[in-house]
Amino acid sequence: MKKIIKFFLRNIPRRYLQKVVYFATNCIKIFYLGNRVECSVCGKHYRKFLPYGYVNSRENALCPNCLALERHRLLWLYLKEKTNIFSSNLSFLHIAPELCFISRFRNQKNIQYTTADLESPWADVHLNVENMPLKTESYDFIMANHILEHVDNLDKALSEIYRVLKKEGFAILLSPINPKRDITYEDKTITDPLEREKHFGQKDHVREFGTDYAKRITQEGVEVIEERFIESLSRERILRFALANPDKLTIENHIFVVRKLN
Numbered sequence: 001m002k003k004i005i006k007f008f009l010r011n012i013p014r015r016y017l018q019k020v021v022y023f024a025t026n027c028i029k030i031f032y033l034g035n036r037v038e039c040s041v042c043g044k045h046y047r048k049f050l051p052y053g054y055v056n057s058r059e060n061a062l063c064p065n066c067l068a069l070e071r072h073r074l075l076w077l078y079l080k081e082k083t084n085i086f087s088s089n090l091s092f093l094h095i096a097p098e099l100c101f102i103s104r105f106r107n108q109k110n111i112q113y114t115t116a117d118l119e120s121p122w123a124d125v126h127l128n129v130e131n132m133p134l135k136t137e138s139y140d141f142i143m144a145n146h147i148l149e150h151v152d153n154l155d156k157a158l159s160e161i162y163r164v165l166k167k168e169g170f171a172i173l174l175s176p177i178n179p180k181r182d183i184t185y186e187d188k189t190i191t192d193p194l195e196r197e198k199h200f201g202q203k204d205h206v207r208e209f210g211t212d213y214a215k216r217i218t219q220e221g222v223e224v225i226e227e228r229f230i231e232s233l234s235r236e237r238i239l240r241f242a243l244a245n246p247d248k249l250t251i252e253n254h255i256f257v258v259r260k261l262n
């Protein structure tokens, strides 16, 4: 199973990947029937989740029904329990939208929902996050997960995201972080995909964030809050939803929330 998933991850173009994996996992989920783990996003339960990962595959990670990973299940709980996005009327810009979330956000009557991506055929708007054709201060909530490690000009991408965010709004920006690295590692001279994989962990990554992530994504006029929401959850819930190894929580299990300063 690990090998099949790795093959998909490495050989199918990124923009089609989610749909192809979606089809494949739906064919095999019968082998995962059970009730030891539960997906907080789609509500289905299984014996365990599927393994997932580009380089080092992780056990018990991917929901065979909706494709949510550990971080999606955690984020979903956080959004439901700690934010107003399912109750207030708000405009939401979802950059590089995750398939497990799209229909769920779209079906929320209180959300004016826009998906945006550089190339995904399923996005409402095609845009480059470094230069977005969107009005200043036009969204109450912006979410952009696992894209900042791909963008050429990080500061430009961030200033664009913060520009279109409303004054009272908030953004969630998650990225892979190497907990062993203090300072974010970036080297623009490394352009060869294999070299990038060696240095930054994946062929299309241009940097590897370290524990300075909150500082690195802070710009003038905003504050970044590092939410340790997972630490408030019981061990049973962390295991039930397979959110992380409760004995080895790291900065990667934190949720980074950005608010504008007045």
Ligand SMILES: [Zn+2]
Pocket (backbone or CB within 6 Å): 039, 040, 041, 042, 043, 044, 063, 064, 065, 066, 067, 068
């Ligand atoms: Zn699910």
